[in-house]
Amino acid sequence: MSEKKGNSYSAKIFLVTVLAAMFVFLLGAYVVLDDGTSPAPKPENGTSVTTAAPGASVTTASPEGTTAGVQQPTETQKPDNQTTQPSESQQSTSKPSTQSPGGPVVPTVITVSDSNWQMTLLNINYKLPEDYVVQRAVAVEGVNSVELDYRVAPYYKAMYDAAKAEGIYLTPYSGYRRYTTQERNYNNLVNKYVNQGKSRSDAQVLAAQAIMPPGCSEHNMGVAMDICGTDTSFENTKAFAWLNEHAADYGFILRYAKDKRDITGVMYEPWHWRYVGEENAKAIKASGKCLEEYLGQA
Numbered sequence: 001m002s003e004k005k006g007n008s009y010s011a012k013i014f015l016v017t018v019l020a021a022m023f024v025f026l027l028g029a030y031v032v033l034d035d036g037t038s039p040a041p042k043p044e045n046g047t048s049v050t051t052a053a054p055g056a057s058v059t060t061a062s063p064e065g066t067t068a069g070v071q072q073p074t075e076t077q078k079p080d081n082q083t084t085q086p087s088e089s090q091q092s093t094s095k096p097s098t099q100s101p102g103g104p105v106v107p108t109v110i111t112v113s114d115s116n117w118q119m120t121l122l123n124i125n126y127k128l129p130e131d132y133v134v135q136r137a138v139a140v141e142g143v144n145s146v147e148l149d150y151r152v153a154p155y156y157k158a159m160y161d162a163a164k165a166e167g168i169y170l171t172p173y174s175g176y177r178r179y180t181t182q183e184r185n186y187n188n189l190v191n192k193y194v195n196q197g198k199s200r201s202d203a204q205v206l207a208a209q210a211i212m213p214p215g216c217s218e219h220n221m222g223v224a225m226d227i228c229g230t231d232t233s234f235e236n237t238k239a240f241a242w243l244n245e246h247a248a249d250y251g252f253i254l255r256y257a258k259d260k261r262d263i264t265g266v267m268y269e270p271w272h273w274r275y276v277g278e279e280n281a282k283a284i285k286a287s288g289k290c291l292e293e294y295l296g297q298a
Protein backbone atom coordinates (compact mmCIF):
# COMPACT_ATOMS: atom_id res chain seq x y z
CA MET A 1 0.00 0.00 0.00
CA SER A 2 2.63 2.50 1.08
CA GLU A 3 4.84 1.37 -1.79
CA LYS A 4 2.00 2.06 -4.20
CA LYS A 5 1.58 5.53 -2.69
CA GLY A 6 5.29 6.07 -3.11
CA ASN A 7 5.12 5.14 -6.77
CA SER A 8 2.19 7.43 -7.29
CA TYR A 9 4.10 10.25 -5.59
CA SER A 10 7.14 9.63 -7.78
CA ALA A 11 4.95 9.67 -10.86
CA LYS A 12 3.55 13.05 -9.83
CA ILE A 13 7.03 14.45 -9.29
CA PHE A 14 8.03 13.12 -12.69
CA LEU A 15 4.98 14.67 -14.35
CA VAL A 16 5.61 18.05 -12.74
CA THR A 17 9.24 17.93 -13.87
CA VAL A 18 8.25 17.11 -17.45
CA LEU A 19 5.67 19.92 -17.49
CA ALA A 20 8.23 22.38 -16.14
CA ALA A 21 10.73 21.32 -18.77
CA MET A 22 8.10 21.76 -21.51
CA PHE A 23 7.27 25.21 -20.20
CA VAL A 24 10.92 26.27 -20.28
CA PHE A 25 11.29 24.85 -23.78
CA LEU A 26 8.21 26.69 -25.07
CA LEU A 27 9.39 29.89 -23.43
CA GLY A 28 12.70 29.50 -25.22
CA ALA A 29 10.94 28.85 -28.51
CA TYR A 30 8.83 31.98 -28.04
CA VAL A 31 11.92 34.13 -27.49
CA VAL A 32 13.47 32.70 -30.65
CA LEU A 33 10.31 33.31 -32.66
CA ASP A 34 10.51 36.96 -31.76
CA ASP A 35 13.33 37.46 -34.30
CA GLY A 36 14.87 40.15 -32.19
CA THR A 37 12.20 42.59 -33.11
CA SER A 38 10.88 45.13 -30.70
CA PRO A 39 7.42 44.65 -29.26
CA ALA A 40 4.92 44.68 -32.06
CA PRO A 41 3.67 48.17 -32.70
CA LYS A 42 0.06 48.53 -33.66
CA PRO A 43 -0.12 49.26 -37.35
CA GLU A 44 -2.23 52.17 -38.47
CA ASN A 45 -4.23 50.15 -40.89
CA GLY A 46 -5.22 47.63 -38.28
CA THR A 47 -3.65 44.61 -39.90
CA SER A 48 -2.33 42.19 -37.40
CA VAL A 49 1.38 42.02 -36.85
CA THR A 50 2.73 38.59 -36.35
CA THR A 51 6.16 37.43 -35.40
CA ALA A 52 5.57 33.80 -36.09
CA ALA A 53 7.04 33.52 -39.56
CA PRO A 54 10.81 33.61 -39.06
CA GLY A 55 10.92 30.91 -36.43
CA ALA A 56 8.41 28.82 -38.30
CA SER A 57 10.41 29.10 -41.48
CA VAL A 58 13.59 28.25 -39.66
CA THR A 59 12.33 24.85 -38.74
CA THR A 60 11.39 24.15 -42.34
CA ALA A 61 14.47 25.77 -43.86
CA SER A 62 15.98 23.33 -46.25
CA PRO A 63 19.51 22.25 -45.48
CA GLU A 64 20.79 22.88 -49.00
CA GLY A 65 20.99 26.54 -48.20
CA THR A 66 23.14 25.96 -45.18
CA THR A 67 26.47 26.13 -46.90
CA ALA A 68 25.67 29.38 -48.67
CA GLY A 69 26.36 31.47 -45.63
CA VAL A 70 29.96 30.38 -45.39
CA GLN A 71 30.89 30.71 -49.01
CA GLN A 72 34.16 32.52 -49.19
CA PRO A 73 33.69 35.97 -50.71
CA THR A 74 35.76 36.55 -53.79
CA GLU A 75 37.55 39.78 -54.52
CA THR A 76 37.97 39.26 -58.23
CA GLN A 77 34.58 40.35 -59.53
CA LYS A 78 33.84 44.01 -59.81
CA PRO A 79 30.44 45.67 -59.90
CA ASP A 80 29.33 46.79 -63.35
CA ASN A 81 28.84 50.34 -62.30
CA GLN A 82 31.73 52.45 -61.13
CA THR A 83 29.55 54.56 -58.87
CA THR A 84 28.49 51.56 -56.89
CA GLN A 85 31.79 50.23 -55.72
CA PRO A 86 31.78 48.53 -52.37
CA SER A 87 32.92 50.70 -49.55
CA GLU A 88 36.65 51.32 -49.42
CA SER A 89 36.84 49.59 -46.13
CA GLN A 90 35.43 46.39 -47.52
CA GLN A 91 37.67 46.44 -50.52
CA SER A 92 40.58 46.67 -48.18
CA THR A 93 39.13 43.93 -46.06
CA SER A 94 40.58 41.29 -48.29
CA LYS A 95 40.59 38.53 -45.74
CA PRO A 96 37.27 36.76 -45.81
CA SER A 97 35.75 35.17 -42.79
CA THR A 98 37.18 31.92 -41.71
CA GLN A 99 35.45 28.77 -40.72
CA SER A 100 37.49 25.76 -39.94
CA PRO A 101 35.56 22.53 -40.47
CA GLY A 102 33.33 22.05 -37.46
CA GLY A 103 34.67 25.24 -35.92
CA PRO A 104 32.74 28.37 -35.12
CA VAL A 105 31.78 30.94 -37.74
CA VAL A 106 34.10 33.92 -37.44
CA PRO A 107 32.96 36.98 -39.40
CA THR A 108 35.52 39.57 -40.44
CA VAL A 109 35.12 42.89 -38.65
CA ILE A 110 34.73 45.69 -41.19
CA THR A 111 35.24 49.42 -40.97
CA VAL A 112 32.31 51.42 -42.28
CA SER A 113 33.31 53.91 -44.95
CA ASP A 114 32.17 57.48 -44.34
CA SER A 115 31.71 58.14 -48.03
CA ASN A 116 30.04 54.89 -49.05
CA TRP A 117 28.35 53.71 -45.89
CA GLN A 118 25.12 52.99 -47.79
CA MET A 119 26.73 50.05 -49.55
CA THR A 120 28.19 48.39 -46.49
CA LEU A 121 27.84 44.65 -46.89
CA LEU A 122 26.83 42.85 -43.73
CA ASN A 123 26.20 39.14 -43.66
CA ILE A 124 27.48 36.07 -41.87
CA ASN A 125 30.97 36.86 -43.23
CA TYR A 126 31.16 40.54 -42.36
CA LYS A 127 30.28 42.29 -39.14
CA LEU A 128 30.29 45.76 -37.66
CA PRO A 129 32.81 46.65 -34.98
CA GLU A 130 31.23 46.14 -31.58
CA ASP A 131 31.68 49.81 -30.76
CA TYR A 132 30.04 51.03 -33.96
CA VAL A 133 27.69 53.85 -33.00
CA VAL A 134 24.46 54.40 -34.88
CA GLN A 135 23.07 57.92 -34.69
CA ARG A 136 19.39 57.25 -34.82
CA ALA A 137 16.11 58.92 -35.63
CA VAL A 138 12.53 57.70 -35.39
CA ALA A 139 11.50 56.55 -38.86
CA VAL A 140 7.91 57.76 -38.80
CA GLU A 141 7.12 60.11 -35.94
CA GLY A 142 3.62 59.70 -34.60
CA VAL A 143 3.25 56.10 -35.71
CA ASN A 144 5.64 54.31 -33.38
CA SER A 145 9.16 54.60 -32.02
CA VAL A 146 11.00 52.34 -34.49
CA GLU A 147 14.34 53.92 -35.34
CA LEU A 148 16.78 53.93 -38.24
CA ASP A 149 20.13 55.57 -38.86
CA TYR A 150 19.32 59.30 -38.95
CA ARG A 151 20.59 59.45 -42.55
CA VAL A 152 18.13 56.74 -43.60
CA ALA A 153 15.06 57.76 -41.61
CA PRO A 154 14.07 60.71 -43.88
CA TYR A 155 14.02 58.42 -46.90
CA TYR A 156 11.86 55.91 -45.11
CA LYS A 157 9.51 58.69 -44.06
CA ALA A 158 9.26 59.97 -47.64
CA MET A 159 8.52 56.46 -48.85
CA TYR A 160 6.00 55.95 -46.07
CA ASP A 161 4.20 59.18 -46.99
CA ALA A 162 4.11 58.35 -50.69
CA ALA A 163 2.56 54.95 -50.02
CA LYS A 164 0.16 56.40 -47.48
CA ALA A 165 -1.10 58.84 -50.11
CA GLU A 166 -2.20 55.74 -52.03
CA GLY A 167 -3.82 54.20 -48.97
CA ILE A 168 -0.95 51.82 -48.30
CA TYR A 169 0.68 51.67 -44.88
CA LEU A 170 4.34 50.73 -44.67
CA THR A 171 4.22 50.52 -40.92
CA PRO A 172 7.70 50.35 -39.38
CA TYR A 173 8.00 47.10 -37.49
CA SER A 174 11.68 46.64 -36.70
CA GLY A 175 14.48 48.98 -37.64
CA TYR A 176 17.60 49.63 -35.59
CA ARG A 177 18.38 46.78 -33.23
CA ARG A 178 20.94 46.78 -30.45
CA TYR A 179 23.99 44.56 -30.66
CA THR A 180 23.10 42.92 -27.36
CA THR A 181 19.55 42.14 -28.49
CA GLN A 182 20.91 40.58 -31.65
CA GLU A 183 23.42 38.59 -29.63
CA ARG A 184 20.78 37.21 -27.28
CA ASN A 185 18.35 36.21 -30.01
CA TYR A 186 21.03 34.67 -32.19
CA ASN A 187 22.50 32.68 -29.32
CA ASN A 188 19.06 31.42 -28.34
CA LEU A 189 18.53 30.07 -31.84
CA VAL A 190 22.03 28.59 -32.10
CA ASN A 191 21.52 26.82 -28.77
CA LYS A 192 18.19 25.49 -29.95
CA TYR A 193 19.90 23.84 -32.94
CA VAL A 194 22.77 22.56 -30.80
CA ASN A 195 20.22 21.02 -28.46
CA GLN A 196 18.69 19.33 -31.51
CA GLY A 197 22.05 17.66 -32.12
CA LYS A 198 23.67 20.01 -34.66
CA SER A 199 27.34 20.87 -34.43
CA ARG A 200 27.92 24.42 -33.23
CA SER A 201 29.12 25.61 -36.65
CA ASP A 202 26.13 24.04 -38.42
CA ALA A 203 23.84 25.55 -35.79
CA GLN A 204 25.36 28.97 -36.39
CA VAL A 205 24.89 28.84 -40.15
CA LEU A 206 21.33 27.53 -39.76
CA ALA A 207 20.49 30.22 -37.22
CA ALA A 208 21.91 32.95 -39.45
CA GLN A 209 19.29 32.11 -42.08
CA ALA A 210 16.77 33.79 -39.81
CA ILE A 211 18.77 35.78 -37.27
CA MET A 212 22.20 37.15 -38.14
CA PRO A 213 25.01 36.94 -35.59
CA PRO A 214 25.48 40.13 -33.57
CA GLY A 215 27.02 42.89 -35.68
CA CYS A 216 26.25 41.01 -38.91
CA SER A 217 22.67 42.27 -39.13
CA GLU A 218 21.71 45.28 -41.19
CA HIS A 219 19.39 46.09 -38.30
CA ASN A 220 22.43 46.62 -36.08
CA MET A 221 23.56 49.32 -38.49
CA GLY A 222 20.11 50.92 -38.70
CA VAL A 223 19.95 50.63 -42.49
CA ALA A 224 17.16 48.06 -42.80
CA MET A 225 13.50 48.06 -41.94
CA ASP A 226 11.18 45.13 -41.41
CA ILE A 227 7.92 46.47 -42.76
CA CYS A 228 4.52 45.59 -41.28
CA GLY A 229 5.83 42.50 -39.49
CA THR A 230 7.91 39.45 -40.28
CA ASP A 231 5.44 37.17 -42.01
CA THR A 232 6.10 35.65 -45.41
CA SER A 233 2.47 36.29 -46.35
CA PHE A 234 3.51 39.94 -46.62
CA GLU A 235 4.47 39.10 -50.21
CA ASN A 236 0.76 38.90 -51.04
CA THR A 237 -0.05 42.39 -49.81
CA LYS A 238 -0.54 45.63 -51.69
CA ALA A 239 2.26 47.06 -49.57
CA PHE A 240 4.73 44.51 -50.95
CA ALA A 241 3.60 45.15 -54.52
CA TRP A 242 4.01 48.88 -53.93
CA LEU A 243 7.49 48.40 -52.52
CA ASN A 244 8.55 46.30 -55.49
CA GLU A 245 7.48 49.08 -57.77
CA HIS A 246 8.60 52.16 -55.84
CA ALA A 247 11.05 51.37 -53.04
CA ALA A 248 14.11 51.87 -55.24
CA ASP A 249 12.99 55.46 -55.84
CA TYR A 250 13.61 56.02 -52.13
CA GLY A 251 16.83 54.02 -52.02
CA PHE A 252 15.54 50.71 -50.64
CA ILE A 253 16.03 47.20 -52.02
CA LEU A 254 14.51 43.84 -51.20
CA ARG A 255 17.54 42.34 -49.51
CA TYR A 256 16.73 38.64 -49.21
CA ALA A 257 14.98 37.54 -52.36
CA LYS A 258 13.40 34.16 -52.79
CA ASP A 259 15.73 33.11 -55.60
CA LYS A 260 18.91 34.35 -53.90
CA ARG A 261 18.90 32.17 -50.82
CA ASP A 262 21.90 30.18 -51.94
CA ILE A 263 23.92 33.36 -52.21
CA THR A 264 22.66 35.42 -49.27
CA GLY A 265 22.43 32.41 -46.97
CA VAL A 266 19.26 33.97 -45.63
CA MET A 267 15.69 32.81 -45.98
CA TYR A 268 13.25 34.74 -48.15
CA GLU A 269 12.25 37.87 -46.24
CA PRO A 270 9.72 39.94 -48.22
CA TRP A 271 9.43 42.31 -45.24
CA HIS A 272 13.13 43.23 -44.97
CA TRP A 273 14.07 46.33 -47.02
CA ARG A 274 17.59 47.68 -47.01
CA TYR A 275 18.65 51.26 -47.70
CA VAL A 276 21.48 51.62 -50.23
CA GLY A 277 20.69 55.04 -51.70
CA GLU A 278 18.50 55.79 -54.70
CA GLU A 279 21.12 55.47 -57.42
CA ASN A 280 22.44 52.18 -56.06
CA ALA A 281 18.96 50.81 -55.43
CA LYS A 282 17.86 51.48 -59.00
CA ALA A 283 21.03 49.97 -60.41
CA ILE A 284 20.82 46.90 -58.18
CA LYS A 285 17.16 46.40 -59.01
CA ALA A 286 17.87 46.71 -62.74
CA SER A 287 20.73 44.23 -62.46
CA GLY A 288 18.56 41.56 -60.91
CA LYS A 289 21.40 40.80 -58.52
CA CYS A 290 21.42 40.56 -54.77
CA LEU A 291 23.81 42.80 -52.86
CA GLU A 292 26.49 40.11 -52.53
CA GLU A 293 26.47 39.50 -56.30
CA TYR A 294 26.40 43.19 -57.07
CA LEU A 295 29.42 43.85 -54.88
CA GLY A 296 31.30 40.90 -56.31
CA GLN A 297 31.12 39.12 -52.98
CA ALA A 298 28.97 36.20 -54.02
Ligand SMILES: [Zn+2]
Binding pocket: 219, 224, 225, 226, 271, 272, 273
Ligand atom coordinates in the same frame (compact mmCIF):
# COMPACT_ATOMS: atom_id res chain seq x y z
ZN1 LIG B 1 14.93 42.39 -41.03
